[in-house]
Amino acid sequence: MEGGVDYLADERKKAEFDVQQMKIVWAGSHHTFEISDRISKLVANDPAFSKDERTMLPRKELFKNTLRKASYAWKRINDLHLSEEEASQLRFYVDEPAFTDLHWGMFIPAIKGQGTDEQQKKWLPLAYKMQIIGCYAQTELGHGSNVQGLETTATFDPQTDEFVIHSPTLTSSKWWPGGLGKVSTHGVVYARLITDGQEHGIHGFIVQLRRLEDHRPLPGIIIGDIGMKFGNGAYNTMDNGVLRFDHVRIPRDQMLMRVSQVTRDGKVVQSDVPRQLVYGTMVYVRQTIVQDASCALSRAVCIATRYSAVRRQFGSHNGGPETQVIDYKTQQSRLFPLLASAYAFRFVGEWLKWLYTDVTQRLQANDFSTLPEAHACTAGLKSLTTSVTADGIEECRKLCGGHGYLCTSGLPELFAVYVPACTYEGDNIVLMLQVARILMKTVSQLGSGKLPVGTMAYMGRIEHLLQYRCNVQKAEDWLNPAIVLEAFEARAARMSVSCAKKLSKFANPEEGFAELSADLVEAVVAHCQLIVVSKFIEKLQQDIPGKGVKQQLKVLCGVYYLFLLHKHQGDFLATSCVTPKQASLANDQLRVLYSQVRPNAIALVDAFNYTDHFLGSILGRYDGNVYPKLYEAAWKDPLNDSVVPDGYHQYIRPLLKQQRSAKL
Numbered sequence: 001m002e003g004g005v006d007y008l009a010d011e012r013k014k015a016e017f018d019v020q021q022m023k024i025v026w027a028g029s030h031h032t033f034e035i036s037d038r039i040s041k042l043v044a045n046d047p048a049f050s051k052d053e054r055t056m057l058p059r060k061e062l063f064k065n066t067l068r069k070a071s072y073a074w075k076r077i078n079d080l081h082l083s084e085e086e087a088s089q090l091r092f093y094v095d096e097p098a099f100t101d102l103h104w105g106m107f108i109p110a111i112k113g114q115g116t117d118e119q120q121k122k123w124l125p126l127a128y129k130m131q132i133i134g135c136y137a138q139t140e141l142g143h144g145s146n147v148q149g150l151e152t153t154a155t156f157d158p159q160t161d162e163f164v165i166h167s168p169t170l171t172s173s174k175w176w177p178g179g180l181g182k183v184s185t186h187g188v189v190y191a192r193l194i195t196d197g198q199e200h201g202i203h204g205f206i207v208q209l210r211r212l213e214d215h216r217p218l219p220g221i222i223i224g225d226i227g228m229k230f231g232n233g234a235y236n237t238m239d240n241g242v243l244r245f246d247h248v249r250i251p252r253d254q255m256l257m258r259v260s261q262v263t264r265d266g267k268v269v270q271s272d273v274p275r276q277l278v279y280g281t282m283v284y285v286r287q288t289i290v291q292d293a294s295c296a297l298s299r300a301v302c303i304a305t306r307y308s309a310v311r312r313q314f315g316s317h318n319g320g321p322e323t324q325v326i327d328y329k330t331q332q333s334r335l336f337p338l339l340a341s342a343y344a345f346r347f348v349g350e351w352l353k354w355l356y357t358d359v360t361q362r363l364q365a366n367d368f369s370t371l372p373e374a375h376a377c378t379a380g381l382k383s384l385t386t387s388v389t390a391d392g393i394e395e396c397r398k399l400c401g402g403h404g405y406l407c408t409s410g411l412p413e414l415f416a417v418y419v420p421a422c423t424y425e426g427d428n429i430v431l432m433l434q435v436a437r438i439l440m441k442t443v444s445q446l447g448s449g450k451l452p453v454g455t456m457a458y459m460g461r462i463e464h465l466l467q468y469r470c471n472v473q474k475a476e477d478w479l480n481p482a483i484v485l486e487a488f489e490a491r492a493a494r495m496s497v498s499c500a501k502k503l504s505k506f507a508n509p510e511e512g513f514a515e516l517s518a519d520l521v522e523a524v525v526a527h528c529q530l531i532v533v534s535k536f537i538e539k540l541q542q543d544i545p546g547k548g549v550k551q552q553l554k555v556l557c558g559v560y561y562l563f564l565l566h567k568h569q570g571d572f573l574a575t576s577c578v579t580p581k582q583a584s585l586a587n588d589q590l591r592v593l594y595s596q597v598r599p600n601a602i603a604l605v606d607a608f609n610y611t612d613h614f615l616g617s618i619l620g621r622y623d624g625n626v627y628p629k630l631y632e633a634a635w636k637d638p639l640n641d642s643v644v645p646d647g648y649h650q651y652i653r654p655l656l657k658q659q660r661s662a663k664l
């Protein structure tokens with residue numbers, strides 16, 4: 001709290017659990033809580049990281065300001081000798097998309113994942129010290145989703161032992177890479193490998209783009225920013241770029257050679273690692289995006305929940321206070337499922353991080369068996385969580401009524417920054433269709449004796465799930481996790497099997513897949529929701545200390561799955577996983593759970609431990625002092641710098657004068 005009156009104090013007193021312990025559950029551990037708490041305050045208390053005017057700055061100023069912040073952040077990281085974990089938290093709490101995200105988040109991971117030991121030894125120290133700044137240059141003007149369709153070429157020249165990087169067409173121009181437009185000195189550039197006139201698929205190459213002396217593009221390189229993007233401030237702090245190559249030469253050892261090598265005489269040698277590792281950086285980032293989803297959604301929910309407790313409309317009796325809008329059942333039924341989803345995504349993100357770490361360790365030991373599971377889970381969960389989060393932020397804006405539309409609510413910028421997550425790192429539909437292929441393959445192999453593993457393991461009980469009948473008889477039965485899991489498993493399995501049956505009727509499976517793709521996406525959604533529900537339930541099986549903490553999480557878990565059951569009851573009914581009566585009981589139980597969330601709502605968002613700086617929202621202020629601050633902020637708008645606006649004499653006065661003379 002920043003001092004002064006706490007207008008939400010009464011709300012905080014209603015909490016039935018230990019908020020401090022919940023903060024630790026949210027953070028993941030005492031250790032991560034301590035770091036994120038300390039670093040978020042460090043950033044919040046430093047005026048150099050202020051975000052106040054961000055939505056009002058013209059692009060050039062905005063961008064320069066981002067450069068200033070990034071350079072200052074780097075200075076603080078070094079001055080304070082921050083660890084890698086602390087440094088990454090600092091960049092997170094600075095809360096401004098910048099070239100550094102791509103440098104640390106994709107360029108370095110690409111070299112780590114696809115470079116040989118020797119290449120890592122050469123390039124990583126330079127990147128870690130930021131003596132070079134890198135981006136991830138994959139997408140082109142003509143192709144993003146279809147990576148195999150990229151047109152940039154990397155042709156081996158045996159005479160000079162070099163690759164010639166070239167953009168043969170306009171559509172082969174690299175287009176979108178963050179950090180490329182104005183900052184990066186280097187890029188991991190994805191191009192079509194050609195040796196001896198033969199094509200060998202897409203590979204990554206480290207290419208220097210700008211001179212280190214004066215930042216000018218190297219010969220043969222055309223480079224710039226692709227222009228303004230959606231929203232004020234928002235993602236416009238990022239220099240997403242365009243890049244063309246005119247026969248640019250790089251040494252042979254700058255092809256990332258963990259997956260395939262090109263020998264001195266131009267032979268392509270495949271390692272024993274699968275080709276899909278070329279896509280490994282995307283798997284890594286998709287996993288981080290799931291964790292980011294819980295951050296973005298929790299942030300919007302925190303704003304909407306606090307404001308809903310402050311805002312009052314209607315319902316005054318005998319001159320008493322009006323009703324807090326959070327007490328309206330409709331408000332609760334829109335807000336609390338999002339609150340529950342924020343927690344659900346936190347836990348599934350935690351699990352996915354574990355899965356990714358496990359897969360990485362296995363890969364290092366040349367065990368590639370869990371790669372398809374990692375691909376399916378990261379692709380599916382990235383799609384599910386970003387879609388729900390983007391829609392959820394917009395719902396939170398609506399939950400804040402008119403004031404939610406003001407930039408000072410923080411919600412418009414949050415939405416504008418967040419919404420491309422549905423597209424970048426793989427368009428959500430394209431990724432869901434990847435999962436659909438894996439689901440269909442799993443179903444088709446069920447009779448072969450090959451047991452499905454990991455998150456698909458439930459398919460191994462297909463006979464049982466096809467015969468399953470839900471035995472809920474009263475509303476409280478829906479609080480039994482075993483019953484819930486079976487209902488979600490049966491729904492997902494039946495939807496997949498139904499698609500597989502339809503698919504088998506097509507003579508050409510590819511045509512069938514295309515024809516049924518909308519149904520397949522629905523089956524994937526059911527499968528991914530099952531994963532999130534099951535990971536939430538698994539979390540509840542852990543030892544969770546703190547008075548009332550586990551109980552609150554149980555309530556939120558119930559809200560999460562019963563809301564899904566209610567929203568998708570069409571699926572559950574159509575697959576006969578529940579009866580209309582059972583669906584109605586689920587909804588009755590959901591209402592009971594909403595009333596249990598209500599007294600704890602403010603404490604549940606306090607548990608995110610967000611500073612007012614990070615939230616960047618007057619409506620979401622910790623102290624709930626909304627109206628005076630909204631009023632104050634309005635006067636800070638540049639439009640209010642003068643009482644009579646610029647342009648009055650040119651445009652308003654002649655207009656008014658003309659109307660007066662017309663009347664006369």
Ligand SMILES: CC/C=C\C/C=C\C/C=C\C/C=C\CCC(=O)SCCNC(=O)CCNC(=O)[C@H](O)C(C)(C)COP(=O)(O)OP(=O)(O)OC[C@H]1O[C@@H](n2cnc3c(N)ncnc32)[C@H](O)[C@@H]1OP(=O)(O)O
Binds near residue numbers: 424
């Ligand atoms: C503050 C934040 C901090 C850190 C985070 C940093 C940054 C994140 C923040 C913001 C993000 C900012 C920018 C985003 C950057 C980008 O957007 S980079 C560009 C991303 N581009 C994409 O995601 C492209 C999407 N397309 C694809 O992935 C592929 O083209 C495709 C998978 C859709 C299709 O590829 P194909 O080669 O045609 O494959 P296929 O024939 O369908 O499949 C062949 C087999 O390979 C398997 N497979 C596919 N992908 C993967 C993978 N990634 N990993 C493992 N395996 C994979 C597939 O299952 C097939 O397997 P089979 O067994 O059936 O052969």
Ligand SMILES: Cc1cc2nc3c(=O)[nH]c(=O)nc-3n(C[C@H](O)[C@H](O)[C@H](O)COP(=O)(O)OP(=O)(O)OC[C@H]3O[C@@H](n4cnc5c(N)ncnc54)[C@H](O)[C@@H]3O)c2cc1C
Binds near residue numbers: 138240429
């Ligand atoms: C803010 C932002 C930052 C980015 N940063 C980077 C970066 O740093 N580096 C980089 O390389 N790239 C970056 N990208 C590019 C991004 O990865 C691509 O835009 C993304 O992968 C989607 O590809 P696309 O643009 O080709 O979409 P398209 O594939 O053209 O999608 C258009 C529509 O077609 C549909 N569609 C496409 N294929 C299919 C199919 N097979 N079946 C059904 N429907 C289909 C999609 O669902 C979508 O509705 C960034 C993009 C954005 C918006």
